[in-house]
Amino acid sequence: MESLHAYADIVGHEVIDQLRQLAAPLKNRKVVHVNSTRMGGGVAEILNKLIPLMNELGIETHWEVISGNTDFYQCTKSFHNGLQGNTVNIPSNLLRNFEETNRENATLLRPALQDADLVFIHDPQPAPLLEHISDRKGKWIWRCHIDVSHPYRPVWKYLRPFLAGYDASIWSLPDFAQTLPHPQYIIPPSIDPLSDKNIALPEEEISGIYAEFDIDPDRPLVTQISRYDRFKDPVGVVAAYQLSKRFIPGLQLVLAGGGASDDPEGEAVLDEVYAAANGDPDIKILLLPADAHRKINALQRVSDIVLQKSTREGFGLTVTEALWKGRPVIGGNTGGIRLQVINHHTGFLVSTPEGAALRIRYLLNHRDILEHMGKTAQEFVRDHFLLTRHLREYLTLMVILSKNNSDRIMLS
Amino acid sequence: MNNTTQVMPFSFKDCALSAIATGRRAQTLRELRDHIQQVQPDSIYYHFWGGRLQPQFDEPEYNNDFAGWVRHALRDHSTAEQLAVIDPTEFESLEDLRAEIIEVIEARLYEQEMVPWSKPDEKFSFIRSQIVVFDRHHSLEDPARLGDEIPHTTTSSIFYHFIDARRRSPKGRDDFSNWLEGFGDRYVGLIERLADVDPYFSTLSELRNQLTDVIEHYFHETESKGGM
Numbered sequence: 001m002e003s004l005h006a007y008a009d010i011v012g013h014e015v016i017d018q019l020r021q022l023a024a025p026l027k028n029r030k031v032v033h034v035n036s037t038r039m040g041g042g043v044a045e046i047l048n049k050l051i052p053l054m055n056e057l058g059i060e061t062h063w064e065v066i067s068g069n070t071d072f073y074q075c076t077k078s079f080h081n082g083l084q085g086n087t088v089n090i091p092s093n094l095l096r097n098f099e100e101t102n103r104e105n106a107t108l109l110r111p112a113l114q115d116a117d118l119v120f121i122h123d124p125q126p127a128p129l130l131e132h133i134s135d136r137k138g139k140w141i142w143r144c145h146i147d148v149s150h151p152y153r154p155v156w157k158y159l160r161p162f163l164a165g166y167d168a169s170i171w172s173l174p175d176f177a178q179t180l181p182h183p184q185y186i187i188p189p190s191i192d193p194l195s196d197k198n199i200a201l202p203e204e205e206i207s208g209i210y211a212e213f214d215i216d217p218d219r220p221l222v223t224q225i226s227r228y229d230r231f232k233d234p235v236g237v238v239a240a241y242q243l244s245k246r247f248i249p250g251l252q253l254v255l256a257g258g259g260a261s262d263d264p265e266g267e268a269v270l271d272e273v274y275a276a277a278n279g280d281p282d283i284k285i286l287l288l289p290a291d292a293h294r295k296i297n298a299l300q301r302v303s304d305i306v307l308q309k310s311t312r313e314g315f316g317l318t319v320t321e322a323l324w325k326g327r328p329v330i331g332g333n334t335g336g337i338r339l340q341v342i343n344h345h346t347g348f349l350v351s352t353p354e355g356a357a358l359r360i361r362y363l364l365n366h367r368d369i370l371e372h373m374g375k376t377a378q379e380f381v382r383d384h385f386l387l388t389r390h391l392r393e394y395l396t397l398m399v400i401l402s403k404n405n406s407d408r409i410m411l412s
Numbered sequence: 413m414n415n416t417t418q419v420m421p422f423s424f425k426d427c428a429l430s431a432i433a434t435g436r437r438a439q440t441l442r443e444l445r446d447h448i449q450q451v452q453p454d455s456i457y458y459h460f461w462g463g464r465l466q467p468q469f470d471e472p473e474y475n476n477d478f479a480g481w482v483r484h485a486l487r488d489h490s491t492a493e494q495l496a497v498i499d500p501t502e503f504e505s506l507e508d509l510r511a512e513i514i515e516v517i518e519a520r521l522y523e524q525e526m527v528p529w530s531k532p533d534e535k536f537s538f539i540r541s542q543i544v545v546f547d548r549h550h551s552l553e554d555p556a557r558l559g560d561e562i563p564h565t566t567t568s569s570i571f572y573h574f575i576d577a578r579r580r581s582p583k584g585r586d587d588f589s590n591w592l593e594g595f596g597d598r599y600v601g602l603i604e605r606l607a608d609v610d611p612y613f614s615t616l617s618e619l620r621n622q623l624t625d626v627i628e629h630y631f632h633e634t635e636s637k638g639g640m
Contacts, residue, residue, distance in 0.1 A: 014566045018426055021546045149533060174537035177433035186431040186539065334533075396428040399544050407454065411546040 004056055010193050011388045019388065022395040023057035025411055026402065029117040030138075031061045034109070036076065036125035038065050040258060040290040041227075042189065042317045043122050043145050049192040049387055050394065057395075064112055066105040066126045071097045076125045077265060082155030083124070083148045084231055084312040095158070099128060106132030118398055127162040139167040139401045145189065146314045147335040149175045168401060172315045172336050185397055188339060190390035191320045191381070196293035198324055201301065209298040213284050219250035220364050223303040225296055225321070228257045228269040228287075231312040233332065236353045238276040238283065240309065243357035245282070248364055256286040256299055300325045304370065305363055309356055313337050323347075324381040326374035330359045340385065346377040419594040421551035422558075422587075424565065427572040429465050429541045431458070436538040440527045441486060444478065445517040447538055453506040454540040460500045460509070461575055462541050464616050465568060475613065476500075477536075478513060485530035491520045499612050504584065545572060555592055555599055559627040567616035574619060575611050588623075602630045 008016045033051060035043050047063055054061035068076075075094040082088040106113075106129050113119055113129065117138040121127060123145055130140050142163050148156070148171070156178065163169065163180060170185045171177045177184040191198055210217045222241065226232040234255050241253040255273060257266070270287065277283040288295060300306055306322035308331040315336030322329050323340060329347035331337035341347040348359040363370045403409045434455055438444040448456070459477040474480040474496050483492035494516045503509040521527070530536070548569065552561055562570075573587040581590055589606050592599040605626045611619050 014564070017548070018428070018546075018566060018568070021426065021548065022428060022544065024546075171433065174431075174433050174539055175533065175535070177435065177537070179435055184433040184435070186433055392428055393430065396430050396544050400430055400542050407542050409542070409544045411544065 027058040035122035068101040082152040085150040102128035223254040224307040239353035240356035323377035328373040424548040426569040437535040485534040
């Protein structure tokens with residue numbers, strides 16, 4: 001567990017001082033975060049880091065996780081897909097099970113939630129908890145980590161009544177915000193530079209990856225690190241690789257993904273990826289366990305270019321991770337990838353496998369530009385997308401909500 | 413006489429902005445004009461200044477959000493240039509600034525036969541902000557030490573004292589100048605030089621460097637002349 005002072009070497013002491021000053025009026029407040037999984041996915045990763053730091057700043061912060069059966073996760077996965085714009089049909093028995101599961105979890109969590117000063121509910125899975133804790137004392141905030149820019153309307157219509165009663169909501173990008181009767185704050189997520197996924201690795205650990213995954217260190221490598229999810233378009237990545245390989249015969253591709261406990265679709269997508277790869281020995285399709293953080297870290301570091309060819313993306317923390325390691329990213333022109341991949345500065349935005357292939361060829365043929373972009377990318381992340389910035393924005397929001405939400409708050 | 417004892421020390425503060433979606437979105441130049449007419453002044457302010465504290469990597473000439481969107485989403489280069497050249501420091505109030513933006517857009521709408529549209533996923537989202545100001549528990553009594561302090565000041569503190577101050581001060585000036593004015597005529601020369609620093613065309617880091625240079629040069633020259 002890293003403490004705040006460990007971050008000072010990376011972001012500067014002034015930034016840590018800022019956090020302490022902002023947190024001072026929140027000392028001894030009780031804060032609870034609620035989501036649906038402790039392992040896998042960006043939300044759990046962020047909470048694993050933010051919560052200890054909030055506690056170190058003197059804010060009593062807890063993390064609760066709701067649990068449900070397979071039908072519950074099937075239902076919430078459909079919510080996720082629907083909110084990202086897919087047409088989904090959710091049987092009414094799954095919706096009833098979703099509501100009942102939240103009712104049961106509310107009973108279990110009531111002691112932790114009703115007296116909390118601030119409650120952060122992450123994503124749709126635990127959203128109905130609010131209506132079951134009618135005697136709540138504090139402010140409740142719904143945090144949406146999903147790209148909701150074009151939701152499938154029936155799903156949004158179903159979920160909206162569960163969300164309208166919150167005191168505020170948080171969205172990763174302005175484009176995602178919806179019509180709701182409360183303030184909608186914009187806070188992009190972040191990565192932790194000291195986590196196993198992002199920390200600097202010894203050279204032997206990095207080079208060990210070549211043998212472990214049968215990668216040739218002398219040939220170019222492009223990588224996509226992502227769950228096997230249709231919105232991440234892993235089949236499109238294989239297509240981009242195949243188009244590029246006609247011109248760069250030595251090219252290698254790694255697709256590395258883990259599974260999250262609330263993602264039942266992954267297996268079907270993985271089968272499609274195997275079919276597209278068609279036995280090409282230069283395509284490595286890896287299914288890594290949720291705790292393979294250092295291996296993912298090393299894979300990003302041995303890559304020449306990192307791809308994130310999503311067709312829908314909440315924010316795209318894998319993009320942030322790759323940029324932090326000084327790797328240009330070729331990313332889908334969607335969601336939070338747009339905020340991070342800036343054409344000709346930190347990488348390229350693309351809309352098709354052909355576009356991705358073109359940029360792969362361009363960068364591998366202009367090594368000096370590739371190197372320069374990588375350096376720019378790392379500084380960009382240092383300034384804007386590290387955990388300390390994220391924590392500062394949460395603290396700012398918490399101060400605002402605890403000070404009656406006025407437009408200008410002067411702390412003494 | 414020691415003037416420094418007669419003036420309250422300069423108290424360094426810092427700030428953090430929270431961005432809030434207003435729910436207003438524009439897809440055409442006409443919709444942009446309509447929303448600018450109705451949106452809260454805070455939102456106009458945010459789109460000219462708030463971006464300094466947010467991730468950005470744009471061409472430096474498009475340093476307000478309206479100009480950047482008109483250029484990138486509507487592909488209307490000439491209107492983007494006209495919007496980009498609007499310097500908010502030249503306007504006494506946000507209402508005056510709002511009127512100027514509307515004037516530029518309406519002139520363009522008048523001469524255009526076709527109204528360009530952005531793609532549906534490139535609409536302009538209007539944002540407003542809330543600001544939390546906190547004390548750095550650090551103060552300064554002697555203006556001659558200002559040049560040593562500024563390089564160690566956070567960019568958000570520079571934002572608060574040099575940009576946000578213009579909304580708070582009756583004269584529309586930065587906090588450093590308002591403090592120096594308390595010393596009578598002694599630092600008039602420095603106040604004049606600070607007035608020449610245009611914060612609109614710089615990132616906050618660049619602005620911090622410019623302020624450091626201006627202050628250090630001023631005191632260096634004053635010392636050389638034996639004026640201290």
